[in-house]
Amino acid sequence: MTKIESSSSTHSNGAEEEFLSFVLGDENYALDIMSVKEIRGYEAVTKIANAPVFVKGVLNLRGDIVPIVDLRMKFDIGQATYDEFTIVIMLCVNERIVGVVVDAVSDVVKLSAQEILPPPEFGVSFDNRFLRGLATVDNKMIILVNIAALIGSDELGLMDVNATAGQE
Amino acid sequence: MSVEMSQFHPVFFEETQEHLQLLEQLLMGLDIAQPDSEDLNSIFRAAHSIKGGSGIFGFTALADVTHIMENLLDKARKGEFSLSIPAVDILLNTTDTLGEILNSYRNELEIDWLKVTQTQTVLNGLLVDPGENLSALGESDLEPSTAPEPQTTDSFGFFAENKVPGAEHRDLSDFGFFTAERNGQIAQTIDPGFGLFDELEPEPSLSKKAAAAEPIALPKTDAGPVKKAGNSSGESTLRVETTKIDALVNLSGELVITQSMLALIGAEVSGELGERLQSALLELERNTCEVQDAVMSVRMLPVSSVFNRFPRLVRSLAAKLKKKVELVVEGGSTEIDKGMIERLVDPLTHLVRNSLDHGIETAQQRLDLGKAESGTLLLKAEQKGGSIVISISDDGAGLNRERILAKARENGIVSAHSPADEDVWPLIFSPGFSTAAEVTDISGRGVGMDVVRRNIEALGGHIAIESKAGVGSTFRIQLPLTLAIVDGMCVAVGEQVFVLPLVHIVESIQPSPEQLKTLSNQQLIKVRGEYLPLLNLSQLMAIKPTNPSPDQGIVVLIETSKHRFGLCVDALVGQQQVVIKSLERHYRRVNGVSGATIMGDGSVALILDAESLALQVKHLDGVTI
Numbered sequence: 001m002t003k004i005e006s007s008s009s010t011h012s013n014g015a016e017e018e019f020l021s022f023v024l025g026d027e028n029y030a031l032d033i034m035s036v037k038e039i040r041g042y043e044a045v046t047k048i049a050n051a052p053v054f055v056k057g058v059l060n061l062r063g064d065i066v067p068i069v070d071l072r073m074k075f076d077i078g079q080a081t082y083d084e085f086t087i088v089i090m091l092c093v094n095e096r097i098v099g100v101v102v103d104a105v106s107d108v109v110k111l112s113a114q115e116i117l118p119p120p121e122f123g124v125s126f127d128n129r130f131l132r133g134l135a136t137v138d139n140k141m142i143i144l145v146n147i148a149a150l151i152g153s154d155e156l157g158l159m160d161v162n163a164t165a166g167q168e
Numbered sequence: 169m170s171v172e173m174s175q176f177h178p179v180f181f182e183e184t185q186e187h188l189q190l191l192e193q194l195l196m197g198l199d200i201a202q203p204d205s206e207d208l209n210s211i212f213r214a215a216h217s218i219k220g221g222s223g224i225f226g227f228t229a230l231a232d233v234t235h236i237m238e239n240l241l242d243k244a245r246k247g248e249f250s251l252s253i254p255a256v257d258i259l260l261n262t263t264d265t266l267g268e269i270l271n272s273y274r275n276e277l278e279i280d281w282l283k284v285t286q287t288q289t290v291l292n293g294l295l296v297d298p299g300e301n302l303s304a305l306g307e308s309d310l311e312p313s314t315a316p317e318p319q320t321t322d323s324f325g326f327f328a329e330n331k332v333p334g335a336e337h338r339d340l341s342d343f344g345f346f347t348a349e350r351n352g353q354i355a356q357t358i359d360p361g362f363g364l365f366d367e368l369e370p371e372p373s374l375s376k377k378a379a380a381a382e383p384i385a386l387p388k389t390d391a392g393p394v395k396k397a398g399n400s401s402g403e404s405t406l407r408v409e410t411t412k413i414d415a416l417v418n419l420s421g422e423l424v425i426t427q428s429m430l431a432l433i434g435a436e437v438s439g440e441l442g443e444r445l446q447s448a449l450l451e452l453e454r455n456t457c458e459v460q461d462a463v464m465s466v467r468m469l470p471v472s473s474v475f476n477r478f479p480r481l482v483r484s485l486a487a488k489l490k491k492k493v494e495l496v497v498e499g500g501s502t503e504i505d506k507g508m509i510e511r512l513v514d515p516l517t518h519l520v521r522n523s524l525d526h527g528i529e530t531a532q533q534r535l536d537l538g539k540a541e542s543g544t545l546l547l548k549a550e551q552k553g554g555s556i557v558i559s560i561s562d563d564g565a566g567l568n569r570e571r572i573l574a575k576a577r578e579n580g581i582v583s584a585h586s587p588a589d590e591d592v593w594p595l596i597f598s599p600g601f602s603t604a605a606e607v608t609d610i611s612g613r614g615v616g617m618d619v620v621r622r623n624i625e626a627l628g629g630h631i632a633i634e635s636k637a638g639v640g641s642t643f644r645i646q647l648p649l650t651l652a653i654v655d656g657m658c659v660a661v662g663e664q665v666f667v668l669p670l671v672h673i674v675e676s677i678q679p680s681p682e683q684l685k686t687l688s689n690q691q692l693i694k695v696r697g698e699y700l701p702l703l704n705l706s707q708l709m710a711i712k713p714t715n716p717s718p719d720q721g722i723v724v725l726i727e728t729s730k731h732r733f734g735l736c737v738d739a740l741v742g743q744q745q746v747v748i749k750s751l752e753r754h755y756r757r758v759n760g761v762s763g764a765t766i767m768g769d770g771s772v773a774l775i776l777d778a779e780s781l782a783l784q785v786k787h788l789d790g791v792t793i
Binding site: 060 | 425709772773
């Protein structure tokens, strides 16, 4: 099984980092490309009882049972529709695989530390913990998501409480 | 330097563990009167290897103890020191202590230096004075718990009786067996027609004695799937991390799924191309099956690696209980999944202790009843179809029907007036159930049997009891061949399929409306005069069912170790073996679900956990009229 190393160690060396940008509704987001395992189309999932609405269910990724989270529902952006263009980004964070549903994948962008601006104080709608910062590419604002923090958060409920505790 | 050394520590710990096991087995199998020089040499070599290794790595506590042990063994193999039963006991205790020290080093715990010094003193005492007072030295100093009262002489007297071959057993023909008994009570049933030796023949003999004592006496390294003769495990075996093997097992499981997906697609191709595709697919199917079997077999270990610990246990328990017990082991070479072996140890130990404590009578009682003086405990493993059956039989008193029933009535768990025996025996698996007249420190606290049953069921197995008063009892454990696969019934609710482990299913019925009742909003189903709570899987799993009311669907009756209830589903899809996948690996625990599996079409189905589903029932006990 291929494992892509998690990103947290590469922050300080000043070199450029690569991000995968994706679209949720009308907004542009990006996440650390090192945590991306693969990108695939949306497939039918097996529903999990009593899970939060944004946890669509689980599917079989070459023998691993992987949960699928719809970020559009989690962030309450755009319409959660599923068609042949709906994309799932398979992420590998802390050796756990999670699929996130997005509207589209746009590009790979290189950003240096200077180009990443600190996020403003947000309201309740987007939690600062999950935000790396903001960047501007081609006059578009890209929201950099701290995907490791998001996946590991209690809010997403992707892990058992004791498993989350070990990662903080 | 120390950093470089530490990378070899795991290997050293593994090897030392094996040496200790070998040491114990050889000591147990040693013929005290005429020790086999090859055995003595092997014992010496094992101790020597431990000493050498621990010296190199600076594990002084290990090295110090083994040093004295080695001196002693060196004298023994040169014939300067004659081993006696108490001396062997001391050496066995030393082996235990070494194991404890090893664990301390392995887990980086504090070394119990007091115990180290004690052990050294005892061994030195043995070196200086191999005389009569050894028994007191050995037992009371090393393990005060095993000899609470100064009765050591009594218990050794028990062995002393056996030292005179045939004095007590004139009626029995074969003395050859009794030498084995004297050493470690790994005796065989004295029955010429038993044919044990026929079974044994294919097993390479490590030494004459070891072979006579059944494959169990073979060291673990040699008893692996690769059955090689000879003393050295040599180059014929390869040490591999279990994670690597598990990865292989996973991949081969995937291969099977991919293959069945291909077969589905291939069936749609027609014409000449289709035919060629079909034959290639058939070939693929056979090969994938073989790959999976081969990979699975890597995980298999002989049951003897569990059974090996019992001669020792039986010997010390028998001495403690002042009973005479012969342990007979059969089918030690039967192979089961490694993961299962580890989890079988506790339940088996419990059952063996139980048989010894409650089953087999004391020598005097047995003589009064006209039975052979020493009881027989048979530990047997065999493969039957797709499962492994392990049975523990004793020829003791059998279960006491009256006492079990009295106790059950006291606890209010039985109502029928004269239930059949088959319904009585399982009662002992109820929580908090002990019929022992008094609690001993060996068993009788009543916490054990329900745990035994739960452990076995957690392995996907099943335990049954046969018993006859005065004749003996047999506990029969049926286990699947591997942990990774479960026999399941696929049930459908709405558009989703779930897998129910077959072990928990009693029957499936299509209920008529008259059978369905409610009790303060809890649905009940009446089956053969008994009201059972009824759960709706669609409700539990938050799925919209195809059939709105239970009488249009199917009710599966489920029995767990504690409860019986009905589970309402839309339809039965079929029975099949499924590979268990962890849901927690990438997600989390889900209520009512024990895992997931991948179906033939690549989709995921959840495996239901009957025990936790039972917790959803408000009124947990079936109401009987």
